[in-house]
Amino acid sequence: xxxxxxxxxxxxxxxxLHDHLLTQSENNLAIAAVFSxxxxxxxxxxxxxxxxxxxxxxxxxxxxxxxxxxxxxRKQFVFVNQQRSDPNTIKCGVP
Numbered sequence: 001x002x003x004x005x006x007x008x009x010x011x012x013x014x015x016x017l018h019d020h021l022l023t024q025s026e027n028n029l030a031i032a033a034v035f036s037x038x039x040x041x042x043x044x045x046x047x048x049x050x051x052x053x054x055x056x057x058x059x060x061x062x063x064x065x066x067x068x069x070x071x072x073x074r075k076q077f078v079f080v081n082q083q084r085s086d087p088n089t090i091k092c093g094v095p
Contacts, residue, residue, distance in 0.1 A: 021033075044092040044093040045092060045093065046091065046092045047071040047072070047090075047091055047092060050067075050071070051064065051067060051068055051071065054067055073089060074089065074090045075087040075088065075089055075090065076088055076090050
């Protein structure tokens with residue numbers, strides 16, 4: 001089954017799936033689906049706790065240093081109507 005790439009709304013894949021399921025049903029074919037709730041996947045996670053868990057599970061040395069470098073001292077700001085907010089350091093969450 002084909003699903004669209006970037007540039008399409010989130011509705012189109014649902015319509016494609018719906019059409020596919022109806023076609024399968026009309027042809028008396030078996031239908032199985034697995035749905036996963038990823039709503040918690042991007043909840044804020046403290047960077048230090050994440051780094052400690054990675055270390056605990058064997059991500060050490062250069063690999064851990066890479067994650068640490070990526071997470072430490074990251075800044076974020078908002079740019080709206082030609083106005084930029086002051087940058088804030090991000091200490092939790094997935095950048």
